[in-house]
Amino acid sequence: xxxxxxxxxxxxxxxxxxxxxxxxxxxxxxxxxxxxxxxxxxxxxxxxxxxxxxxxxxxxxxxxxxxxxxxxxxxxxxxxxxxxxxxxxxxxxxxxxxxxxxxxxxxxxxxxxxxxxxxxxxxxxxxxxxxxxxxxxxxxxxxxxxxxxxxxxxxxxxxxxxxxxxxxxxxxxxxxxxxxxxxxxxxxxxxxxxxxxxxxxxxxxxxxxxxxxxxxxxxxxxxxxxxxxxxxxxxxxxxxxxxxxxxxxxxxxxxxxxxxxxxxxxxxxxxxxxxxxxxxxxxxxxxxxxxxxxxxxxxxxxxxxxxxxxxxxxxxxxxxxxxxxxxxxxxxxxxxxxxxxxxxxxxxxxxxxxxxxxxxxxxxxxxxxxxxxxxxxxxxxxxxxxxxxxxxxxxxxxxxxxxxxxxxxxxxxxxxxxxxxxxxxxxxxxxxxxxxxxxxxxxxxxxxxxxxxxxxxxxxxxx
Ligand code: SAH
Ligand code: SF4
Ligand code: F3S
Numbered sequence: 001x002x003x004x005x006x007x008x009x010x011x012x013x014x015x016x017x018x019x020x021x022x023x024x025x026x027x028x029x030x031x032x033x034x035x036x037x038x039x040x041x042x043x044x045x046x047x048x049x050x051x052x053x054x055x056x057x058x059x060x061x062x063x064x065x066x067x068x069x070x071x072x073x074x075x076x077x078x079x080x081x082x083x084x085x086x087x088x089x090x091x092x093x094x095x096x097x098x099x100x101x102x103x104x105x106x107x108x109x110x111x112x113x114x115x116x117x118x119x120x121x122x123x124x125x126x127x128x129x130x131x132x133x134x135x136x137x138x139x140x141x142x143x144x145x146x147x148x149x150x151x152x153x154x155x156x157x158x159x160x161x162x163x164x165x166x167x168x169x170x171x172x173x174x175x176x177x178x179x180x181x182x183x184x185x186x187x188x189x190x191x192x193x194x195x196x197x198x199x200x201x202x203x204x205x206x207x208x209x210x211x212x213x214x215x216x217x218x219x220x221x222x223x224x225x226x227x228x229x230x231x232x233x234x235x236x237x238x239x240x241x242x243x244x245x246x247x248x249x250x251x252x253x254x255x256x257x258x259x260x261x262x263x264x265x266x267x268x269x270x271x272x273x274x275x276x277x278x279x280x281x282x283x284x285x286x287x288x289x290x291x292x293x294x295x296x297x298x299x300x301x302x303x304x305x306x307x308x309x310x311x312x313x314x315x316x317x318x319x320x321x322x323x324x325x326x327x328x329x330x331x332x333x334x335x336x337x338x339x340x341x342x343x344x345x346x347x348x349x350x351x352x353x354x355x356x357x358x359x360x361x362x363x364x365x366x367x368x369x370x371x372x373x374x375x376x377x378x379x380x381x382x383x384x385x386x387x388x389x390x391x392x393x394x395x396x397x398x399x400x401x402x403x404x405x406x407x408x409x410x411x412x413x414x415x416x417x418x419x420x421x422x423x424x425x426x427x428x429x430x431x432x433x434x435x436x437x438x439x440x441x442x443x444x445x446x447x448x449x450x451x452x453x454x455x456x457x458x459x460x461x462x463x
Pocket of ligand 1: 071222356
């Protein structure tokens with residue numbers, strides 16, 4: 001893909017290349033798709049600077065950890081990892097360690113890392129990935145830690161690209177940050193206020209990706225439904241989808257995440273008008289109790305949620321639905337939890353991401369009364385999981401014998417004789433390996449199913 005970085009950045013890239021060309025780097029990614037996509041940008045930037053990617057920490061000259069703050073456990077994982085890196089750094093004096101991502105956007109976590117892990121060389125945030133070349137150059141001069149954080153998103157970041165080789169599907173950021181302030185959530189404090197990218201920038205990026213062979217685009221934002229409201233020439237998310245749909249060669253459009261409070265009829269109608277829009281909707285519900293939804297500051301009721309699902313299913317009866325659900329929010333009673341279980345059973349999700357509520361300092365729920373004891377949370381969590389998996393398995397079994405269009409992703413990691421892909425409903429399918437089909441859309445007959453994936457055989461006509 002063409003390098004659209006501005007001239008100044010290219011100068012720094014070239015300087016780093018002179019100093020480091022051929023050295024090895026490794027990136028470890030925690031957290032959500034936003035972070036995965038950011039890591040792809042970092043990888044692209046590192047490769048532009050002449051570094052070569054490795055999976056082996058022993059041969060890496062640079063190790064970059066892209067962190068997540070969403071739950072306590074996510075931060076703990078990073079802290080554990082940094083503890084282990086301390087030993088590696090002792091045996092490998094020249095190793096450079098960089099820490100970036102959401103944890104670094106949070107002052108308490110950043111200060112903790114600075115204090116406990118003084119061997120860290122580079123610290124940068126989610127809004128200034130493009131400063132990495134300058135940070136590397138600064139770090140060449142001494143052994144101090146170099147820290148650069150930008151509170152809010154800078155437009156320059158728009159220019160960062162990712163490498164597309166053999167990738168059939170690609171992420172595009174359509175917006176950054178979040179204004180919703182759900183009372184449990186740290187994201188508005190790490191990713192900052194909501195900013196939408198210009199329509200033209202998004203379309204240009206999408207066209208360039210499709211020219212590079214990408215078949216599916218996954219639009220990323222914390223709340224894609226409010227895309228475009230703050231632009232000088234405001235535009236809706238539905239209008240963005242319609243514009244993307246026109247791109248020739250693009251076969252599938254997916255997006256995440258949408259907020260139930262902002263789903264418009266215009267967006268729902270896109271499921272009627274836009275055949276490229278995947279038959280899949282991820283719509284986080286968080287709780288099935290109106291009382292808890294209010295405490296969470298979610299601005300919808302379970303009745304509103306059912307209404308959206310009904311409308312969408314009227315248009316696409318076989319659409320796959322997934323969600324995020326949290327148990328153990330402060331003051332959640334057994335009755336509230338039963339409301340959640342009831343909602344899950346009524347909606348019949350194809351997939352649900354389930355979480356134990358985790359207290360995040362700085363959020364409004366942190367100081368709420370009646371925090372739920374760990375044992376109660378875990379017990380509810382297990383009941384939820386059992387329900388979710390039961391439904392998931394039943395829905396997957398129904399697909400046995402059907403034909404599905406599958407976008408092939410590549411060789412299976414666990415079994416080299418198989419390849420994997422995703423249906424239009426985002427279900428994982430394993431099929432016999434056929435190298436010539438990688439990156440293409442193929443017809444598959446589903447032969448068997450379990451809770452997490454499907455098995456199928458190619459019917460063998462490329463779409
Ligand atoms: N913007 C997305 C969610 C991003 S965070 C949305 O609104 O849907 C991904 C998921 O993590 C959330 O949907 C929520 O279920 C979960 N989550 C966020 N904060 C949490 C916390 N403090 N404890 C447990 N789970 C949390
Ligand atoms: Fe967090 Fe709510 Fe924003 Fe999602 S919408 S990122 S849960 S504050
Ligand atoms: Fe994502 Fe974690 Fe940040 S969920 S937005 S990487 S806090």
